[in-house]
Amino acid sequence: MADPRFHPRQKPIRLGDVVAKLGDELANPADADFSVTDVAALDIATGQDISFYHDAKYRPLLATTQAGAIFIRREDMGLAPAGCRLVIAKHSYKSFAQLAKMLYPPPDLVPGRAASAVIDATAKIGAGCRIEAGAVIEAGAEIGANCHIGANSVVGRNCVMGENCHIGANVTLSHAILGDRVRLLPGARIGQPGFGFLRDGAAFYPLMQLGRVLIGADVEIGANSTIDRGASGDTVIGEGSMLDNLCQIGHNVVLGRGCILSGQVGISGSTVVGDYVMMGGQAGLADHLTIGSQAKIAAKSGVMRDVVAGDTVAGIPAQPIREHFRQTAWLKKMSIKGER
Amino acid sequence: MADPRFHPRQKPIRLGDVVAKLGDELANPADADFSVTDVAALDIATGQDISFYHDAKYRPLLATTQAGAIFIRREDMGLAPAGCRLVIAKHSYKSFAQLAKMLYPPPDLVPGRAASAVIDATAKIGAGCRIEAGAVIEAGAEIGANCHIGANSVVGRNCVMGENCHIGANVTLSHAILGDRVRLLPGARIGQPGFGFLRDGAAFYPLMQLGRVLIGADVEIGANSTIDRGASGDTVIGEGSMLDNLCQIGHNVVLGRGCILSGQVGISGSTVVGDYVMMGGQAGLADHLTIGSQAKIAAKSGVMRDVVAGDTVAGIPAQPIREHFRQTAWLKKMSIKGER
């Protein structure tokens, strides 16, 4: 059970109401009056909790779970112990997650503007927004309805934000246009000038950085991640992409839709990434590359060449993962032989 | 000598008072009236300074040092030049460090609340706290005695903090419970939602993140480091652990006591780390691993499997360090042969 100081729980819900809301089905209609108090994993659930089963590796837990009810797929029903209340769900984990959100709904956004927020008179703030203490909204910014701007964050001049965005505390935003439902976690830095210099003899001169950052709908940017604006043209983060904490996105990078970047990933300037690309933690990509859609880049990889759509790469320099594994395995084997 | 603008120095101290306070001993009691002005390393110390000797690699410096006095272990006394004032200390470096703190004490915390700090009426602030300008303390937060909350930092709703904590400037804290004497350096982000998504066809839905961050006593978190709260259950940082700057700790990571994480280390979700584990800079750990106590993880390693207590690992993927060195040495040797 979650700490009620941070995650207040709603009242228990009738199982009948649960299935009605989620479009699921009770294995035994007589279970409709069972009252679900909380959500919990199979191994820690009590008789008042509902759990879920979706993966064969948890099958041993099904035999011993104390859960009061279980979300389960129709084809897995036979695996559950007799007498267990079952909710038949097409996507049992999703149903569980949706119920978790019903029991622990994110706090309602109470509209308002903190007295200490500094909002320029020319900024347009949509209906239902909440602006926390110390936030700064500069001239000409346009913020859509129902946005939440965190304490001590700064929304720069003329930035545009869609509806239902959540900007965490201590965030900086400039030269940026955001779609709906964008979430920027605390300390994210969006829109600062990129890293570009002109060398003239021994000295470097910073180049003008005349672009923007465009962030699609439903994007999440992790805490303390940084996204530079384009040098000319834009840096783009496609709809539904998720970036973990401490990621670095260089100027003019174009990231497709639905990409997943784990923590501390870095992408150098002007690299273009397709849709649904996944990158493991601490992966790094050189500049001016093209990464095809649905490619997978292993954690810690150093990508120095283009990656074909659908490929999986690993290593420094990154190469197709089978090639990488072949080399590491061969080296291990031969170096042992070599010592004998 | 330190810049007095940043590190004001106390008046000189009698050597007799030094040994009395530290529980050390003068080799020659007649030195008690010697006045110590400053602390300095052997090679730069002047006749008014005290230095220390604790490691054979600095032995050449002993012969030439101009130091007015030296902290030294009893067994090393014979190494010092004749006529040098010696303070016999069990742990010479520690005595030196303690004297440095006496000469350059951290500034006293002057209690008070800046006029521009925004402190919710329901927050409980302990005696002796200092809240700097622009800091935001949200509803229900409980801050122990003698804490220092830096300028423009944000302490979220219902967070709990022990006594004598130091929160640097521009820090964000939410969903967190801190022990005594915790230090969060500037820009640290604690308690934001972790990186967890449910994939449903092409779309990703963020999962509820219903846990907390628990930080033990005497922990230090570096500048711009990020610690996500648990998804269900808690992310835990054990007592006395030290994290350098720009580290990333995923949701539900459990870090033991006395761990040392160098800069830019990343630990993925749900990995459990024992006590007194050391990690070199830029090391990365995959998710759901178990790292035994007193393990050592070399800088830049990519740890993809469990590590046994006391083991030292290196490489990507990380393996026992002797194995790693054998492979890199063999590769070097054979590739040279191969070219001939």
Next chain:
Amino acid sequence: MADPRFHPRQKPIRLGDVVAKLGDELANPADADFSVTDVAALDIATGQDISFYHDAKYRPLLATTQAGAIFIRREDMGLAPAGCRLVIAKHSYKSFAQLAKMLYPPPDLVPGRAASAVIDATAKIGAGCRIEAGAVIEAGAEIGANCHIGANSVVGRNCVMGENCHIGANVTLSHAILGDRVRLLPGARIGQPGFGFLRDGAAFYPLMQLGRVLIGADVEIGANSTIDRGASGDTVIGEGSMLDNLCQIGHNVVLGRGCILSGQVGISGSTVVGDYVMMGGQAGLADHLTIGSQAKIAAKSGVMRDVVAGDTVAGIPAQPIREHFRQTAWLKKMSIKGER
């Protein structure tokens, strides 16, 4: 063309005025009255734009460009299509960049102090400075003329700043002395205590960090980068060095002049780096190393030994880049043979 909301453009400029200002020369003096509206790359330039040519790899674009005029070196003039307006420039890219700055000048700094800025009465603020909302300037700080202090940034007690510095939003600065024209991008953390502990049995005690950070003129520090102050003595960033986002610089590091550090580079304590050293993204350097001037460190390298001036190193551990390439190529070749 840049988005005028973020990058307002000046009125068109006569080509004759352009060459007069830049000290360049028209191939055909009759072009002096041509009016330049915008700057653009060869492939997207229209008839109102000026472009530039400086590198043989763009030669195909010269044949098809629609650019109204082109900056070009005298020796390349013959490559341009007949009838194209040419501006003969010693350094064609630099001239282009300078004109871009004329057409899109950085906004004038309008002096002033936001009402919500908290400026200690003992701080000295030079003429022409602009202090944004929520910024905090602590006691004794000295800020030179024409500096810009971003919203919600914190300039610590007794810090010193030269003229024409730009401090982005949400920056933290303490124990630091900055030269002229230093730029700190949003979220940079300068001057916090370094990572140094004394181990005493099972416990660690933080050591006093009695130094400063010295930042030379014309330095740029990227967003969310961190630079720790010296433990005793100073951490130094040499004149004209450029650090990208999310870099970590340990205590007592000395970085020379004109160094270029790409994103997520980490340098451990007390390492000394010469002048004009270049480091690729995510490179890491161990502590107490010496890196010679004009060395190059490849992206993702793990440098564990000194690097000689002018050398290029790569790999983990880093070695001369030819050696590194020889080993990776040999491993690849042999592992394929080994499988057959």
